[in-house]
Amino acid sequence: MNLSIEQRDTATGPVLHLVGDLDYEQAPRLRRHLDTLVLRVGHCLLMDLSGLEFCDSSGITALLTAHGQARTAGAAFALAAVPPRTLRLLSIVGLDQVLTIRPHTDAPAR
Amino acid sequence: MCRVGEEPGPPDERAATDAAFTALLEDSAEDLYEQAPCGYLSTLMDGTIAKINDTLLGWLGLERAEVVGRMRFTDLLTVGGKLYHETHFAPLLRMQGEVHGIALEMRTAGRGRLPTLVSSTVKRGGDGEALLIRTTVFDASDRRAYEAELLRRRREAEQARAEAERAHARAEAALRQAETDRQRLTEALSALQQSLVPSSLPAVPGLETAVYYHTASPDLLGGDFYDLFPVGGGRWAFFLGDVCGKGPEAASLTSLTRYTLRAAALHDPEPAAALRTLNAVLHEHYTAAGDPRYCTVVFGLLEQAEDGRVGVKVASGGHPPSLILRADGDSEFLPTPGGLLVGVLPEAPFTTATTVLAPGDTLLLYTDGLTEARTGPTREGLFGDEALLAFAADQAPATPRGLVEALTVLLKGFGDGLEDDTALLALGVSAARPTTDPAADAP
Structure with a gap:
């Protein structure tokens, strides 16, 4: 399934709503989108994963790229509404300890 | 229904047709020789032309007076034609008493060439002595052109086939090269995998x-x-x-x-x-x-x-x-x-x-x-x-x-x-x- 990315700019920073698969074939779409992203110091780049169908190691890499990009820009980074399967994957690879994960896009960090 | 035993057509009509047919035969004897759709000539045994028809004279652009008794058959031929006549035509004719459909090139008055197909027979007297040679000449221009065209087509076809064969050979060489490359790549990848x-x-x-x-x-x-x-x-x-x-x-x-x-x-x-x-x-x-x-x-x-x-x-x-x-x-x-x-x-x-x-x-x-x-x-x-x-x-x-x-x-x-x-x-x-x-x- 193709990945579609919908960007919403809020007062606290951009929210990327990912729908579809974030895998080896589709991850480059996210990377290309990140290239166009403007982040300000103090903003938060929020990835809304509520529509994520599948995420593999290439998807994790793309999320880490976004994470790195936010850090470089002096912005925060968070994942929201992570599907259980992806959450399990994040926990296996230890990223649940490193990345900020929120239950919803409008909820504060847990 | 057709009635059995009856002659076809009314009697008057039949008589008129027979008359026209007879007239045609009588009329054509001399005319057929002169205006025949092929050339006729008769020569003495040494080749001197004794008789020639209008058709052939017309093809060659010659007058009867300059030909009969003055020219030999070989004088009508091109150099190549003469040579072929000398080496093939005449010996065959002497041996067999007749030759058929030999291609000879004739020379026309306008310095042109006329490709022809020539047949000759030797006429003998009652005692078997050779008296003269009767020859018919067919204009083979069209046929030559057709043959030339055939030849050209064949050459083209052969060229095309040769080209196709070369292309095929090139494709096979490319395939062999690709196979060699693939083999080498597989070996390289296998070596890399070991690392x-x-x-x-x-x-x-x-x-x-x-x-x-x-x-x-x-x-x-x-x-x-x-x-x-x-x-x-x-x-x-x-x-x-x-x-x-x-x-x-x-x-x-x-x-x-x-x-x-x-x-x-x-x-x-x-x-x-x-x-x-x-x-x-x-x-x-x-x-x-x-x-x-x-x-x-x-x-x-x-x-x-x-x-x-x-x-x-x-x-x-x-x-x-x-x-x-x-x-x-x-x-x-x-x-x-x-x-x-x-x-x-x-x-x-x-x-x-x-x-x-x-x-x-x-x-x-x-x-x-x-x-x-x-x-x-x-x-x-x-x-x-x-x-x-x-x-x-x-x-x-x-x-x-x-x-x-x-x-x-x-x-x-x-x-x-x-x-x-x-x-x-x-x-x-x-x-x-x-x-x-x-x-x-x-x-």
Whole structure:
């Protein structure tokens, strides 16, 4: 399934709503989108994963790229509404300890 | 209906037709000779032209007066025609008394050439003496043109065929070259693959080992790796892992990871220390350079105890937990929670776990190719941890070889569902360990 990315700019920073698969074939779409992203110091780049169908190691890499990009820009980074399967994957690879994960896009960090 | 016995047509009509037919025959005798659709000529035996018809004179553009009694048949021919007449036509005629349909070229008054087909017969007297030669000449211009056209077409066809053959030869050469290139590439990839995983594991005293390695990529280059090697003091180190990405790009990371871990382990075989070194190397090499790449890996250290049991210490960086199949039939994961992907952050936490393998126990390390294998048509049905644990429970107790064989059958059953690279490494303490009875050694 193709990945579609919908960007919403809020007062606290951009929210990327990912729908579809974030895998080896589709991850480059996210990377290309990140290239166009403007982040300000103090903003938060929020990835809304509520529509994520599948995420593999290439998807994790793309999320880490976004994470790195936010850090470089002096912005925060968070994942929201992570599907259980992806959450399990994040926990296996230890990223649940490193990345900020929120239950919803409008909820504060847990 | 046709009435039987009746002559066709009325009597008057029949008479008129017969009269016209007779007139035509009588009228044509002389005219047919002069105006025939072919040339006629008669020559004496020495070739002197005695008689020639209007048709041939017209073709050649000659007057009767300049020809009859003044020219020989050969005077009407081109040089080539003369030569052929001399060497073929005349001898044949002398021998056989007649020749048919010989192609001769005649010369016209306008210095043109007329291709003709000539037939001649020798007329003999009552005593058999040759009197004269009767010759008919057919204008073969059209036929020549047709033949020339045929010849041209044939040459074209032959050229086309030759061209096609050359193209075919070129295509075959290209195919051979491609096959050679493919062969060379396969050999190069195979050699490269040997740098990712060892071609065989070393024999470790008291330990049984088994491996399985599958690359989903057709170029054989995988993102999975494993190794087993001595680190001194009777200790052995092993690792198994999975780098992000696929194919050649992943392979360079795999290679860097494997050799970094080997070198790190020789310096300090403590599992968490080896992973910290790898983390620093990968982070510096990739992520800090803006190209985040990482791997998940389990690194372990084996230390054999006096009693034949083997102490195992493993550290994990983001890798699924190892599995232990006990000699008594139990099976369990060896959890290493919280260990982070290697190479993501400059400082990463790694979790260490320890266990002891008794004779008959087997430790299994695997990559997520196994647990992420699709068991159904969609990604919803994955094999998963629980299924793996249940499978292990069915197999336990199992030798490393037996376990890997059973898992190989299981993986083959997934068919196309096996989308990712998959590596398995099983280590077990030999159950049938030769025990030395001190009493038996006593004299």
